[in-house]
Amino acid sequence: MSPVHDQSYRRYAGTRRPPGQAWMVILRHGLRTFLARKVFLGLLLLAWVPFIVRSVQIYAVVTYPQAAQVLPIGPGMFRDFVDMQGTFAFFVTVFVGAGLIANDRRANALQVYLSKPLRRVEYVAGKFGILALSLTAVTLLPAVMLLIMQILLAGSIDLHRTYPGIAPAVIIASLLRVAVPALAMLALSSLSTSSRYVAVLYAGLLFVSEALYGILTLVTGSTRVAWVSFSRNLDVVTDALFRLPPRYETPPMVAWLVLVGVAVVAVSVLERRVRGVEVVS
Amino acid sequence: MTPSTRKFLFGSALVVSAGLCTGLVAYYSGALPGRAPRTEFSYIPADVSAVAFADVRDIMDSEFSQRVRDAVPTGAEKSRLLAETGIDVERDIDTVLAGISGDGPGGPLVVMRGRFDVSRIEALAVQHGARQEQYGGRSMLVGLSAQAAPQAPAEGYVPSLAFLDDGLLAIGDAGALRKAIDVAASGQDLATNPDMMRFVAGVQGSGNAWLVGRADQVARQPQVPEQFRSQIEAINWVAISADIDRDVRGMIRAEARDEESGQQLRTMVAGALAAARMFGEQDARLAAILGAVQASGAGRNVELSFTVSPTVLDLIKTAAHPPTPALPEPVVP
Amino acid sequence: MTTPTSAAATRREAPAPPGLWTGAWRVFDLSIGQMLWSRRTVFMALVVGLPVVVALVLRGLVIVGAQPFRPPATGPIVFGMMIWGFFVRLAVPVLAIFYGTALIADEVEDRTITYLFTRPVPRAAVLLGKYFAFLVCTVAVVLPAVVVLWLLIVPIDGRLSAAFPALAADLGIVAVGLAAYGALFAFVGATLKRPLLFGLLFVFGWEVFATALPGYLRQLTVAHYLQALVPHAMPSDGAVAMLQMVFRDTPGLVHSLGGLAVITVVALAAAARRVTRREYVLEH
Numbered sequence: 001m002s003p004v005h006d007q008s009y010r011r012y013a014g015t016r017r018p019p020g021q022a023w024m025v026i027l028r029h030g031l032r033t034f035l036a037r038k039v040f041l042g043l044l045l046l047a048w049v050p051f052i053v054r055s056v057q058i059y060a061v062v063t064y065p066q067a068a069q070v071l072p073i074g075p076g077m078f079r080d081f082v083d084m085q086g087t088f089a090f091f092v093t094v095f096v097g098a099g100l101i102a103n104d105r106r107a108n109a110l111q112v113y114l115s116k117p118l119r120r121v122e123y124v125a126g127k128f129g130i131l132a133l134s135l136t137a138v139t140l141l142p143a144v145m146l147l148i149m150q151i152l153l154a155g156s157i158d159l160h161r162t163y164p165g166i167a168p169a170v171i172i173a174s175l176l177r178v179a180v181p182a183l184a185m186l187a188l189s190s191l192s193t194s195s196r197y198v199a200v201l202y203a204g205l206l207f208v209s210e211a212l213y214g215i216l217t218l219v220t221g222s223t224r225v226a227w228v229s230f231s232r233n234l235d236v237v238t239d240a241l242f243r244l245p246p247r248y249e250t251p252p253m254v255a256w257l258v259l260v261g262v263a264v265v266a267v268s269v270l271e272r273r274v275r276g277v278e279v280v281s
Numbered sequence: 282m283t284p285s286t287r288k289f290l291f292g293s294a295l296v297v298s299a300g301l302c303t304g305l306v307a308y309y310s311g312a313l314p315g316r317a318p319r320t321e322f323s324y325i326p327a328d329v330s331a332v333a334f335a336d337v338r339d340i341m342d343s344e345f346s347q348r349v350r351d352a353v354p355t356g357a358e359k360s361r362l363l364a365e366t367g368i369d370v371e372r373d374i375d376t377v378l379a380g381i382s383g384d385g386p387g388g389p390l391v392v393m394r395g396r397f398d399v400s401r402i403e404a405l406a407v408q409h410g411a412r413q414e415q416y417g418g419r420s421m422l423v424g425l426s427a428q429a430a431p432q433a434p435a436e437g438y439v440p441s442l443a444f445l446d447d448g449l450l451a452i453g454d455a456g457a458l459r460k461a462i463d464v465a466a467s468g469q470d471l472a473t474n475p476d477m478m479r480f481v482a483g484v485q486g487s488g489n490a491w492l493v494g495r496a497d498q499v500a501r502q503p504q505v506p507e508q509f510r511s512q513i514e515a516i517n518w519v520a521i522s523a524d525i526d527r528d529v530r531g532m533i534r535a536e537a538r539d540e541e542s543g544q545q546l547r548t549m550v551a552g553a554l555a556a557a558r559m560f561g562e563q564d565a566r567l568a569a570i571l572g573a574v575q576a577s578g579a580g581r582n583v584e585l586s587f588t589v590s591p592t593v594l595d596l597i598k599t600a601a602h603p604p605t606p607a608l609p610e611p612v613v614p
Numbered sequence: 615m616t617t618p619t620s621a622a623a624t625r626r627e628a629p630a631p632p633g634l635w636t637g638a639w640r641v642f643d644l645s646i647g648q649m650l651w652s653r654r655t656v657f658m659a660l661v662v663g664l665p666v667v668v669a670l671v672l673r674g675l676v677i678v679g680a681q682p683f684r685p686p687a688t689g690p691i692v693f694g695m696m697i698w699g700f701f702v703r704l705a706v707p708v709l710a711i712f713y714g715t716a717l718i719a720d721e722v723e724d725r726t727i728t729y730l731f732t733r734p735v736p737r738a739a740v741l742l743g744k745y746f747a748f749l750v751c752t753v754a755v756v757l758p759a760v761v762v763l764w765l766l767i768v769p770i771d772g773r774l775s776a777a778f779p780a781l782a783a784d785l786g787i788v789a790v791g792l793a794a795y796g797a798l799f800a801f802v803g804a805t806l807k808r809p810l811l812f813g814l815l816f817v818f819g820w821e822v823f824a825t826a827l828p829g830y831l832r833q834l835t836v837a838h839y840l841q842a843l844v845p846h847a848m849p850s851d852g853a854v855a856m857l858q859m860v861f862r863d864t865p866g867l868v869h870s871l872g873g874l875a876v877i878t879v880v881a882l883a884a885a886a887r888r889v890t891r892r893e894y895v896l897e898h
Contacts, residue, residue, distance in 0.1 A: 039808065091819070095811050196719070197653060199810050200712045203818075204661055207708065211699035215668060218695050219683055221572070286647040293754035297785070300761030304778035483776060541866050544842070577691045579780035579845035586691065 022118040026126025031133060034096055040134075043095060047088035047138035054081055054146055058153050073150065075163050079242045081146060082173045086231060088138045089177050094202060096134045097185035099195030100127045101274065106193040114276035124186065124270050131182040140174035169241040176234060180259050184230075187266035190273035206230055226250040233258045321392040324445055324461040325380035325471040329390075331494030332471060332481065337395075338375045339489040344527045345589075367401045368393075368450075380471070381494070382457075388438060390453040390461055397450050406442060417462035420444045423455045480520045480536075488524035488531070495519075496535065515542040517581075529589040536581050543581040550583055551576045634742070637735030641743025642750075649713070649751040658709060658752065662759035665700045669766035676770055689772035690780075693764060694846025697784050702844055705756060706791035707821075707836075711813035713748040714799025717741060718889060719809055725896045738886035745800050745882065752792050757785055780845045790874050791840045797878040798836060801885035804892070839865065839873035 034040045054077065061068045071077075104110050113123055147167055151157055160166060188205075189198045213229035226232040226248035236255035239246045246252075325332060340346050368374065374395040381389045403422060407413065411422040422442040439455040443462065451458055464470050472478055477493060484491040496516035518536040523529055537543035558571050573588040632640065649655075672692075675682040683692065718741065721727035730740050761781070768777045795817075802816075803809040824831040825838060832838040842865050865873065 039811065087819075091811065091815060094814060095808075098810075192653075194723075196712075196716060196723075196810050197657070199814070200708065201657060203814055204657060204704075204708055207704050207818075208661060208664055208700075211704050212664060212668065214699045215665070215692065215696055218575075218692060219672065282643050283647045286650055289650060290646075290750070290754050293758050296758035297761050300758075300765055301782070301785075303765065304774055304781050307774035308778040310775065483773075575691055577694050577846060579690075579694070579777070579783070584691075586688065 019117070019119075020122065022116070023122040023126035023129065026113075026118075026123065027129040027133070030100070030126065030130035034130070034134065040092075040095060043088065043092055044137055047085065047092070048142055050081060050084050051142040051146055051149075055149050055153070058150050062153050073159065075166055075169070075242045075244055078143070078146070078166055078170050079173075079238055079244055082139070082143055082170060082177070082238060083235065085139045085142060085174070086177055086234065089135050089181060090203075090206070092134050092138050093131065093181045093185050094199045097131045097182065098189060098199035098202065100131060101186060101189040102192050102195045102198050105190070106195075110274065111276050120271075120274050120276075124274055128182055128186055131185060132178050135178040135182055136174075139177045140171065143170045143174045146170075165241075165243055169238075169243075173234075173238045173241050176237060176259065180234070180263055183263050183266035183270075187269040187273075190270055223248040224250055227254050227258050230262070321376070321378040321394060321449065322472060323465045323470045324392050324451060325378065325390065326382075326460060326464045327469055327471055327474040327477075329380040329382050329471065329477075330498040331381040331492060332477065333379045333381070333492040333494075334490065335377045336375070336489035337370065337377055340525045341371050343489075343525045345525050345529055367398060367405045368395075373397060380461075388454050388457065390451060390457045392445065392449065392451045392461075394449055396448065397444075399444060402442070402450075411442070416443070416459050417466055419462050421455070421458060476518070480518055480534075483534070484520050484522040484532075488522040490525060491520070491522035493518070493520045514538075515546060531587050531589070533585045533587075534578075535583045537583065538581075540581055543578065543583060546583045547576065547578050550585060631734035632739070634736050634739050637739030638742040638746065640735065641730070641740050642747045643743075645744050645747035646750060649747050650754075654712060654716075655751075655755065657712065658705075658755050661705045661708065662700070662756050665696050666759055666762055666766070668696075669763050672770060673766045682770060689768045689770035690777045692770075693767045693772075693777065694780070696763060696767070697760070697787075697846055698844065701756070701760065701784070701788055702791065702841060706788060706840070707795050707817040709752050709756070710792055710795030710799050711810065711817060713752060714745075714796045715803035715809035715813050717744040717748060717800050718804045718894075722894050722896065727894055728896070731894075737890045741800065741804065741886050741889045742882070745796060745885075748796055748800075749789075749793055752796075753789050756788055756792070760784055760788060783843065783845045787840065787843050790843070790871070791836075794836050794840065794874045794877045794881075797881035797885065801881045801888065804885045804888045833873075836874070836877055839870040839877070842870045843867070 057071050057077070058073055061071060061073050101110075104113065110123075114120065147170055150159060185198075185202055188202050189195070192198050192201070209229045210231060213226060213232055216225040216228060217223055226236055227250045232248060232250070233255040236246065236248050236250050236252055237259065239248075240252035240255075374393050376394045378392045378394075379389045380392075399420075403413065403420075406422040411424045414421040414423050420443070424439055424441065441453065441455040441458050443451045443458040445451050445462070445465070451461060453461075471481070480493040484493060496513050496519045515538050516535045517538055520534040520536075521531070523531040535546065537546050554571070554574060554576050570589075573590065575586045576584070577586065578584045631637075672682040683689075718727070721730060731737060764777065764781045764784075765774075768774055768781075799809065799813050802812055806812055821835045821837045824835050825841075
């Protein structure tokens with residue numbers, strides 16, 4: 001005879017934590033899960049390759065100043081570096097983010113989560129934290145490390161004296177590449193029960209918007225339509241942050257509005273979709 | 282398979298078939314000369330290697346032409362033709378069609394439509410040494426002075442003029458003019474050259490000036506550099522058209538020998554264009570010009586479309602006085 | 615109770631299990647409707663419907679007398695760019711990733727693969743049937759979109775007659791591309807636990823990187839063979855596209871079609887072999 005476990009109501013026997021800290025449990029568990037996956041670690045390692053390349057570039061310019069003619073070190077280099085990290089951020093977003101809520105919905109775990117002393121906002125914050133921290137590891141962290149590496153190798157802070165806006169620009173541009181995609185992906189993840197569908201939907205939206213931008217640029221003969229592309233909005237804002245000549249004619253304010261709009265829509269979708277019980281009318 | 286699935290697949294096949302049938306019908310009807318050839322075409326022999334057309338009236342009235350005229354006010358050739366024959370290019374001529382032969386001393390045959398004062402032209406031409414002649418029922422003025430000729434005189438070249446029809450006048454070598462009159466009588470005109478007419482039909486209506494020619498004739502010219510010759514030899518036909526209005530919208534189309542050559546040519550053009558864009562993005566003038574250039578094409582065809590806007594013209598005019606270059610990004614490692 | 619004689623008679627009367635192709639046809643018949651009337655079609659409609667919507671807007675501008683294109687853009691040029699931007703670089707690989715990786719992975723994820731594998735059809739037939747269902751399903755949605763796009767866009771400052779050969783080529787390229795990429799990702803889906811990430815990395819990472827390098831690396835991509843067939847000029851947008859054009863060695867028609875055929879057949883055979891031999895462990 002196999003033992004019959006008691007599945008009836010039992011009082012919570014664990015340690016009670018003050019309200020508002022439960023999201024940390026989700027975050028910790030989520031990060032541990034992903035850090036145990038070799039693919040994820042491989043992605044993280046790959047994302048640091050540009051950092052190594054740029055470090056070598058800085059070293060080359062410090063050692064051979066004439067190399068600066070070909071590989072200048074300035075706001076342009078940091079802008080390009082932040083742009084480049086966007087590619088890795090895309091893959092991390094897809095890998096980490098697609099199943100964050102979709103898998104819970106698939107397993108009907110959302111009801112289980114929300115039946116615990118965990119508010120909806122904490123659940124979303126925990127899930128957001130998993131993706132945001134993962135993205136930080138491939139965007140903000142290498143960018144900040146590159147700033148530090150530049151100071152260490154140059155042995156001076158002349159660059160930052162000349163361009164005092166570089167460090168804030170690097171941080172804000174990187175954070176934008178963390179926050180907006182993370183919110184968008186979480187919203188998409190809450191719309192489906194299939195992580196594969198979510199991943200393809202995210203990739204599709206991103207690349208369709210890019211293709212649409214290409215066509216509209218050809219038709220109108222102007223890059224003013226860059227606001228239709230998700231990634232070009234980030235580029236427009238980044239150019240403005242670094243105070244570099246804009247690559248697109250879209251005003252930065254429009255790009256900011258689009259990005260804020262995406263974030264607001266994403267939060268609104270999460271608010272509607274992350275519920276313990278789905279009320280079917 | 283459910284009925285709805287079957288219906289969907291059937292509908293999909295229907296849409297694709299309908300599109301393909303439409304394309305097929307358009308393709309075969311489009312391969313024929315699209316519209317009735319101009320009367321001038323009746324005088325252009327079928328064996329010319331290139332044919333060019335210009336709607337002079339339309340071009341002269343265009344805003345762009347006005348800008349160019351302001352920039353380049355000289356008109357020595359125009360004045361010479363006026364003195365020699367009494368023909369005012371700007372006032373009297375509406376359209377010009379030229380047939381260019383690659384071989385022989387004939388030179389181009391230029392057929393002009395417009396308003397011509399026949400008696401004045403005859404009087405002036407005779408006064409300058411031409412003699413009147415009747416050929417095939419048309420009046421000719423043979424032996425104009427060299428200045429009135431549409432090209433530099435070659436050995437055996439006799440600059441002449443013929444009144445082909447009401448409002449239709451031709452200038453060229455006497456032999457070429459006689460041949461043109463014979464061609465019109467025999468019907469062996471340009472319309473009987475289906476290859477050439479395929480391209481003419483393609484450029485007609487696309488602009489107020491165009492040129493269609495066999496590229497191999499160009500490659501045969503001795504002044505073409507050897508390394509360039511091999512590139513040209515991969516091309517069979519070239520068509521150039523321009524619509525000159527407020528700006529100039531132009532198109533250069535080349536038909537390669539085969540699809541592989543076409544693909545290589547497209548790659549070469551697109552690569553060159555992309556490289557030029559990359560290196561020219563620092564220069565606003567160059568970027569403006571290159572931004573209005575677009576490479577495309579399919580199969581054996583390579584197309585290069587471009588626009589020269591009044592702004593670009595202004596930029597070109599000011600190219601001699603470039604603005605002070607922007608300071609390079611300081612290099613502070 | 616059944617006597618040994620009657621049992622033997624029953625065994626004799628039982629129909630022989632279907633062969634590979636009969637089995638594949640039955641799986642195809644079952645799968646085509648499931649694929650066509652699923653959420654995936656919504657995504658597919660989004661990807662291929664957007665260019666049609668853009669074309670409708672442009673056509674509407676023409677109807678009201680506005681000039682929709684800024685020179686030098688013309689209908690045929692814009693159509694060529696749409697084929698590159700929306701179909702060759704986007705719809706074909708993305709749809710192949712989406713459907714191809716899901717052929718087996720979805721059944722594993724839904725824990726329904728057991729039902730398919732306990733049927734008296736060869737396992738390879740399951741994969742082949744689903745693969746052909748994917749191909750018919752995607753081709754049935756994408757090709758009409760290309761045709762409608764062509765009819766709407768090309769006549770704006772262009773001629774249908776001149777652009778017809780390109781349309782015929784484009785339709786063929788889309789179908790061949792879906793077949794090749796689909797077979798490749800069917801193999802990936804049958805082999806890897808997380809095929810989607812690999813698919814995205816392959817298409818948007820490896821293929822972009824390899825085609826921008828000189829040498830033979832590009833021959834390890836599908837894009838190298840597929841993009842060589844595209845009759846329209848490659849868009850020159852950005853440094854990567856420039857490098858792709860500079861180092862682009864265009865294989866001939868036979869080489870390209872041969873390459874795609876080899877990829878399709880080898881990938882499909884490998885996927886069928888993998889499905890036949892692999893023990894799928896269903897997660898709880």
